[in-house]
Amino acid sequence: MLSLRNINKYYNPGTVNEMCLFRDYCLDIGEGEFVSIVGSNGSGKTSMLNIICGSIGVDSGSLLIDGRDITNMPEHKRARFIGRVYQNPSLGTCPDMTILENMSLADAKGKSFDLRPGTDRSRIAYYRELLSSLGLGLENKLDVKVGALSGGQRQAMALLMSTMTDIDFLILDEHTAALDPKTADLIMELTDRLVHEKKLTTLMVTHNLRYAADYGDRLIMMHEGRNVLDISGEEKKNTGVEDLLGRFNAISIECGN
Amino acid sequence: MSSIIIGIIEEGLVYAILSFGIYITYSILDFPDLSVDGTYPLGAAVTAAMIAADMDPLITLPLAFLAGALAGIVTGLIHVKLRVRDLLSGIIVSTGLYSINLRIAGKSNLPIFSKDSIFSNSLVNSIFTGGLSIIAKMSILLVMVLILKLLLDAYLRTRSGYLLRAAGSNPRLVTALSKNVGFVKIVGLGLANGFAAFAGCVMAQKQGYFELSMGTGMMVIGLANVIIGTQLFGRLSFMKATTSVILGAIIYRACVAAAINAGMEAGDMKLITALLFLIILAIGNIRKERVRSLSAVGGHRDDIYKPGDAKKTFEGEGQDAQSQEHK
Numbered sequence: 378m379l380s381l382r383n384i385n386k387y388y389n390p391g392t393v394n395e396m397c398l399f400r401d402y403c404l405d406i407g408e409g410e411f412v413s414i415v416g417s418n419g420s421g422k423t424s425m426l427n428i429i430c431g432s433i434g435v436d437s438g439s440l441l442i443d444g445r446d447i448t449n450m451p452e453h454k455r456a457r458f459i460g461r462v463y464q465n466p467s468l469g470t471c472p473d474m475t476i477l478e479n480m481s482l483a484d485a486k487g488k489s490f491d492l493r494p495g496t497d498r499s500r501i502a503y504y505r506e507l508l509s510s511l512g513l514g515l516e517n518k519l520d521v522k523v524g525a526l527s528g529g530q531r532q533a534m535a536l537l538m539s540t541m542t543d544i545d546f547l548i549l550d551e552h553t554a555a556l557d558p559k560t561a562d563l564i565m566e567l568t569d570r571l572v573h574e575k576k577l578t579t580l581m582v583t584h585n586l587r588y589a590a591d592y593g594d595r596l597i598m599m600h601e602g603r604n605v606l607d608i609s610g611e612e613k614k615n616t617g618v619e620d621l622l623g624r625f626n627a628i629s630i631e632c633g634n
Numbered sequence: 635m636s637s638i639i640i641g642i643i644e645e646g647l648v649y650a651i652l653s654f655g656i657y658i659t660y661s662i663l664d665f666p667d668l669s670v671d672g673t674y675p676l677g678a679a680v681t682a683a684m685i686a687a688d689m690d691p692l693i694t695l696p697l698a699f700l701a702g703a704l705a706g707i708v709t710g711l712i713h714v715k716l717r718v719r720d721l722l723s724g725i726i727v728s729t730g731l732y733s734i735n736l737r738i739a740g741k742s743n744l745p746i747f748s749k750d751s752i753f754s755n756s757l758v759n760s761i762f763t764g765g766l767s768i769i770a771k772m773s774i775l776l777v778m779v780l781i782l783k784l785l786l787d788a789y790l791r792t793r794s795g796y797l798l799r800a801a802g803s804n805p806r807l808v809t810a811l812s813k814n815v816g817f818v819k820i821v822g823l824g825l826a827n828g829f830a831a832f833a834g835c836v837m838a839q840k841q842g843y844f845e846l847s848m849g850t851g852m853m854v855i856g857l858a859n860v861i862i863g864t865q866l867f868g869r870l871s872f873m874k875a876t877t878s879v880i881l882g883a884i885i886y887r888a889c890v891a892a893a894i895n896a897g898m899e900a901g902d903m904k905l906i907t908a909l910l911f912l913i914i915l916a917i918g919n920i921r922k923e924r925v926r927s928l929s930a931v932g933g934h935r936d937d938i939y940k941p942g943d944a945k946k947t948f949e950g951e952g953q954d955a956q957s958q959e960h961k
Contacts (some may be wrong), residue, residue: 453808456809463806468804468807469810471804473803474796478796482800494793
């Protein structure tokens, strides 16, 4: 469904600081796959997500979705079919607007932002229902500014908002990293539920090896712009945190860390 | 005495229109827009030229708004398409407009006293007769400002208005909603400068002339109004930010009148404005600090998640104005 073909990406090209991030990088992701991506800092995980979302361009290569070339499509147009949740919980919501206003915004994605009322009163019951599925009591705080919520609550909302309209892809960029362990578990369970309910093709970058092992049906370990591990199916099921940690350490030792 | 108070309210109301524009750019969009220094006199120039050519004063209102909106769109295009920094885009446009305004008006001072205006025509003169004539301008201005306020409030509750508010608060969310942030900024700048030119249009008709340098310092004055209003009345949850801005503009005019009354000369006004503005900003920041340390004690640590998205020019003020009401 999504394929990255021979992606080349350099940082600071033509200078002494030139750094090659991807050289002929290829990746194919099938429809409905839930892919966990792990790797050390600087291995290219987030850059890859940025390339897929269009936040950064590529030097050469192409991105295809269902055979359609989207390499030169601007970020905001790609967002039409991609939902993204960031590490920073305040990036997925609008802190100065109320929960209700945020839900209304998310609901209007893909429609025209014209002079119609920002909040459609007839949709409020639906928003309440969605919010109550989070189990955080947010359905009773519709008029509270999102900026007043905790990081976990905001991240739950961000997740809900990014999956509210029909999207093909869900991109999770270390979306539990800024949360405390208990909240992170909660958000991870919520993620898993949403992904399965909506049958979303999902890419999740995480530093939490347990999440990578427990969730998703494919696992990729990246290192210096390459996939050093790419397992799925039974092999993925049989891979535990210890195995991943072992691989991780092996790579790090190769690098002399 | 009453005529002084009426004068303060009249001036305050005109500046309130300008401040609606500044409220949009500074508080909502988080864009320090200096083009108002050029679009405010642009509105006045367009108006004076049209009235001097015996056009209906009423038609000058929408046309001045349109002229300002176009100039605001130019600022937006310079910023978004040519990637010029926000402050510089505004300076470029306001500098260019200085010459354009002169071309439009034909000379640096264009009087229109003798012509009909929205404040002085056969209809107005027949309603406000005798002793009532002293409150004619104030009443007309009050109605006009209230209508503009209600329109702006209504706009901010539309989908387009929601998007504008989101663009200032979290641009990434706008991208995530599959909308171009640049386009939203351009719309906001157009709207804001429309208000600024509208204020210039009303001012030209009120004072009876266009004057080339009338735009100097308008951004700072408008900003002072917005910040006075939102700082003083920001806590009152029943009061909308737009209402606070109107009151802020009137209070600011009152302070200026008091300073002149105390023996300051008209030429000292810009210095007083600058000092007043500095004091308000400083007080606002001190208060912000206190709130922050209090909330840190309470275990609320939102600020630690804000590395990339905090790009406020005058730390905190935009936030404050925004945490105002817009339900």
